[in-house]
Amino acid sequence: MKKYKKTHAFMFLLLLHYSLGQSDYAPYFYDNGPSSISGNMALFSISEDTPVGIQIYILNGTDPEGDPVRYGLTFEKGSTEYFRVEPKSGNVTLIQELDREKQDEISVIVSITDGRNKVVETVRVFVTDANDEPPEFQSLPFTTDVPEDTAPGSSIYRVHAIDKDLGSGGSVSYYLQSSPFAKFTIDGHSGILRVKPGETLDYETTATHFVTVVAKDGGGKYKGRHQVLTSTATVTINVLDAQDMPPSFVGTPYFGYIYEVSVPGSEIYTVSAKDGDQGNPNPIHYSIVNGSDGVFDINSTSGCISLTTPPSLLKNELYEIKVKASEVGSNNQQLDYDVTTVTVRVVDLNNHPPTFYGENGPQSKFEVTMYEHPPAGEILRGFKITVNDSDQGANAKFKLRLVGPSRVLRVVPQTVLNEAQVTIIVEDASGIDFEKGPTLSFKLLAVEIDTPERFSATADIVINLLDTNDNVPVFTSEYYIARVPENSPGGSSVLSVTANDPDSGSWGEVKYTIYGSGSDLFAIHPSTGLIITQPWTSLDAEMRSKYNFYVKAEDSEGKYSIAEVFVSVLDMNDHPPEFDEEFQEKTMIIGTPVKVQAVDEDAESPNNVIEYSIMTADPDNAFDINANTGEIQLKPFIKSMEIVHNITKQKDCKWSLVVQARDRGSPSFSTTAVVNIDITEATPLKGPMGAFLMKSRDNPLRALGIVTFIILVLVGVTVMISTVMYMRNSKSNRIMPVRRIIKKRPRDQQTWKFKIPVIKLSSPAEKFLISDPESNPLQETSSPRLKPPPPTAPCLPPPPPSSSRAIERPRAVPTISGALASKGSKKAKPGRRKEGNISSALVSELKMKLEQKINENNQGYY
Numbered sequence: 001m002k003k004y005k006k007t008h009a010f011m012f013l014l015l016l017h018y019s020l021g022q023s024d025y026a027p028y029f030y031d032n033g034p035s036s037i038s039g040n041m042a043l044f045s046i047s048e049d050t051p052v053g054i055q056i057y058i059l060n061g062t063d064p065e066g067d068p069v070r071y072g073l074t075f076e077k078g079s080t081e082y083f084r085v086e087p088k089s090g091n092v093t094l095i096q097e098l099d100r101e102k103q104d105e106i107s108v109i110v111s112i113t114d115g116r117n118k119v120v121e122t123v124r125v126f127v128t129d130a131n132d133e134p135p136e137f138q139s140l141p142f143t144t145d146v147p148e149d150t151a152p153g154s155s156i157y158r159v160h161a162i163d164k165d166l167g168s169g170g171s172v173s174y175y176l177q178s179s180p181f182a183k184f185t186i187d188g189h190s191g192i193l194r195v196k197p198g199e200t201l202d203y204e205t206t207a208t209h210f211v212t213v214v215a216k217d218g219g220g221k222y223k224g225r226h227q228v229l230t231s232t233a234t235v236t237i238n239v240l241d242a243q244d245m246p247p248s249f250v251g252t253p254y255f256g257y258i259y260e261v262s263v264p265g266s267e268i269y270t271v272s273a274k275d276g277d278q279g280n281p282n283p284i285h286y287s288i289v290n291g292s293d294g295v296f297d298i299n300s301t302s303g304c305i306s307l308t309t310p311p312s313l314l315k316n317e318l319y320e321i322k323v324k325a326s327e328v329g330s331n332n333q334q335l336d337y338d339v340t341t342v343t344v345r346v347v348d349l350n351n352h353p354p355t356f357y358g359e360n361g362p363q364s365k366f367e368v369t370m371y372e373h374p375p376a377g378e379i380l381r382g383f384k385i386t387v388n389d390s391d392q393g394a395n396a397k398f399k400l401r402l403v404g405p406s407r408v409l410r411v412v413p414q415t416v417l418n419e420a421q422v423t424i425i426v427e428d429a430s431g432i433d434f435e436k437g438p439t440l441s442f443k444l445l446a447v448e449i450d451t452p453e454r455f456s457a458t459a460d461i462v463i464n465l466l467d468t469n470d471n472v473p474v475f476t477s478e479y480y481i482a483r484v485p486e487n488s489p490g491g492s493s494v495l496s497v498t499a500n501d502p503d504s505g506s507w508g509e510v511k512y513t514i515y516g517s518g519s520d521l522f523a524i525h526p527s528t529g530l531i532i533t534q535p536w537t538s539l540d541a542e543m544r545s546k547y548n549f550y551v552k553a554e555d556s557e558g559k560y561s562i563a564e565v566f567v568s569v570l571d572m573n574d575h576p577p578e579f580d581e582e583f584q585e586k587t588m589i590i591g592t593p594v595k596v597q598a599v600d601e602d603a604e605s606p607n608n609v610i611e612y613s614i615m616t617a618d619p620d621n622a623f624d625i626n627a628n629t630g631e632i633q634l635k636p637f638i639k640s641m642e643i644v645h646n647i648t649k650q651k652d653c654k655w656s657l658v659v660q661a662r663d664r665g666s667p668s669f670s671t672t673a674v675v676n677i678d679i680t681e682a683t684p685l686k687g688p689m690g691a692f693l694m695k696s697r698d699n700p701l702r703a704l705g706i707v708t709f710i711i712l713v714l715v716g717v718t719v720m721i722s723t724v725m726y727m728r729n730s731k732s733n734r735i736m737p738v739r740r741i742i743k744k745r746p747r748d749q750q751t752w753k754f755k756i757p758v759i760k761l762s763s764p765a766e767k768f769l770i771s772d773p774e775s776n777p778l779q780e781t782s783s784p785r786l787k788p789p790p791p792t793a794p795c796l797p798p799p800p801p802s803s804s805r806a807i808e809r810p811r812a813v814p815t816i817s818g819a820l821a822s823k824g825s826k827k828a829k830p831g832r833r834k835e836g837n838i839s840s841a842l843v844s845e846l847k848m849k850l851e852q853k854i855n856e857n858n859q860g861y862y
Contacts, residue, residue: 025064026117040110042123048100049130049223059090063114072111082106100127101164131169131220134229135161142235148203149242150195157193157235161215168218177212184211203241204276211235245276246336247284247325254342262311269342271303273325282327285334289322296321305342319344350395353455354446357386367462372434373470378426385422387446394450404442405431434467435502469507473499473553475563485570490535494567497529499553506556516549541571541603571604573665579673587678593633596675598661606664615658615672619648641681653679
């Protein structure tokens with residue numbers, strides 16, 4: 001036994017040792033409490049407005065051996081899956097929208113495993129509230145009945161609303177939407193609706209009120225912001241009528257009529273009244289207060305007023321009856337009442353239509369004869385018309401009007417009471433025209449105005465018109481066009497004109513005459529308007545192809561109209577073409593055509609259109625001719641005299657052609673001419689001018705224009721150059737005023753006398769020479785003045801003259817032809833010594849100035 005115990009203990013120790021060496025522990029979650037966002041989600045809380053798709057939690061745990069763990073998250077079968085977990089990281093994501101009002105607690109199965117051991121736990125996740133639900137009214141719709149005499153401040157209804165949210169978001173308060181005519185108020189906490197203090201209800205004014213109640217929660221957080229939710233409901237308040245209004249008549253004022261055919265008991269009028277309290281009306285009792293004079297009665301229930309006396313016994317034409325309408329209470333006592341007036345008029349019965357009368361009694365047709373076109377406003381006194389209606393008052397009121405051509409006649413008066421004399425007045429005289437019709441017909445209507453029967457009467461108005469000569473003959477056209485062949489025999493018909501005069505009798509007969517510058521060759525039949533040529537006339541288109549004159553249409557009283565006639569003489573082919581000469585001599589330069597020309601004296605084409613052709617040629621087949629222009633030229637292959645010599649054996653190179661000119665008329669005429677052509681070869685022109693002339697030989701006007709343009713350009717350039725030179729020379733020869741210098745000379749020195757210089761024109765330099773008439777008298781009779789040559793550089797001026805050098809050869813001095821004199825006298829007085837000094841000083845100044853100008857000009861030339 002002792003051995004067995006030892007063996008058993010040994011085996012236990014051995015097994016314990018083995019298990020301790022080979023142990024494997026399961027993973028586990030961290031328990032971080034309900035406020036943590038990591039752990040095993042036990043007692044985790046999440047708001048219902050959390051957005052879908054965000055991370056809301058982290059499953060967190062560990063394995064004792066340090067092995068990696070994976071997480072899992074599932075839900076009970078059949079329940080909604082709100083979360084999803086990432087196995088490795090343990091991140092939990094919201095995948096379904098939450099709603100606390102539907103589910104405030106979610107059961108979740110979470111797990112953790114190290115691959116060998118798995119731990120599964122069931123935890124509860126709580127959904128917290130957000131303010132996402134508005135208040136909801138209960139027991140809709142809200143309807144209540146309230147008597148109209150309810151006291152102000154009385155409770156009339158209570159509304160109730162519930163909010164499913166928790167906390168402040170679940171509390172509800174009430175208020176009414178504002179209205180300017182609000183008659184009600186509501187308690188904000190209890191929802192009790194009351195009549196507003198100081199306000200009363202009135203069924204007659206408003207029978208139903210619609211009040212909008214707003215239920216508002218206390219507000220709360222939703223998706224991170226504070227919001228307040230409201231709901232509205234309409235309370236229908238029906239006001240119950242109470243007996244507080246008197247009766248009132250309907251359809252006032254009242255008017256009744258008594259007719260001549262009425263009998264006692266006839267209904268005159270029925271009045272009607274209603275209780276002011278329409279919700280609960282009382283019956284109405286009718287009675288006549290006064291004004292009936294014993295001839296009217298009223299039904300107390302229906303309000304029907306009837307006649308109790310025959311109309312013939314009535315003393316008045318107008319009655320005003322006071323009628324009373326009273327409410328009848330439950331004990332048949334009369335309560336509130338109303339009074340109105342019924343006006344009754346005794347009237348005539350409308351039983352007579354209007355009637356037209358003539359001089360002999362009733363008449364339905366009136367007729368008159370008159371001339372056409374009477375003046376506007378004239379009264380047609382031939383009509384004697386009276387209209388009458390035998391009824392009285394409004395039944396005898398009617399209107400008159402004329403039916404017929406518009407606005408031709410008008411009737412007066414237009415409104416008639418009982419009887420009137422009818423007057424017909426002309427309004428539009430143009431409508432009364434014999435030519436439009438010898439008879440005018442109208443309908444005269446008389447129609448009652450204010451009667452239901454609207455009786456009427458009709459009379460025929462007939463106007464027979466007499467014609468007057470009020471029209472002029474009118475041509476069918478303002479102008480006429482005729483075409484007459486030339487050489488037509490005298491008396492040939494040209495055309496026929498027509499003019500119409502709508503007047504009747506002799507006034508409508510038209511007589512035709514013609515006049516004008518071209519009318520002497522024509523005649524017209526005075527009655528038919530047929531225009532013919534004079535018997536002695538023969539029209540020739542070559543002499544004159546156009547005629548125009550006037551035709552006059554005149555009636556018996558001299559009224560007339562005029563039309564213009566245009567006559568064209570048609571050209572006939574009666575002239576053959578004619579050459580200037582039957583035998584013509586032409587010289588042809590190779591490459592240049594020669595031209596023949598014929599003239600056809602016919603006036604129009606195609607009679608005067610000529611076609612040219614070569615009939616015969618000797619030798620043949622060497623020339624072409626332009627059929628339209630008559631230009632004759634060599635065949636294109638003949639380009640030199642050598643080819644010409646090869647064609648003909650004649651050394652003089654002469655051809656003889658027979659050219660025909662034929663017109664295009666019908667029948668066609670022709671004529672011929674013999675053309676002798678001498679062929680030669682032109683000497684070619686050299687240089688650009690020759691090339692230009694050769695190019696322009698076919699268009700001489702173009703060449704003439706170019707030459708004219710060149711000449712005008714050259715003339716313009718010449719004028720410009722001459723103008724410039726003239727301006728330049730006039731500027732260089734201008735003498736500006738300078739200060740005078742007077743220099744005294746010794747008394748014994750000979751005075752230098754300034755004489756008028758004579759210009760020598762035999763050489764360019766001589767125009768600057770000064771000659772002394774005393775020393776060289778021959779210079780005064782020099783040769784005639786020639787055209788001055790271009791200016792040249794002058795020589796230097798000589799020194800002042802003295803006695804020792806008086807006979808020396810004159811030197812070239814630029815000067816101006818003229819004489820110097822004192823300002824005070826017209827003639828120089830000889831014999832005065834001062835004259836020589838002044839003249840010497842002036843000449844010196846002139847010389848100095850001229851020398852300066854010459855130097856400037858010389859510099860300008862170079």
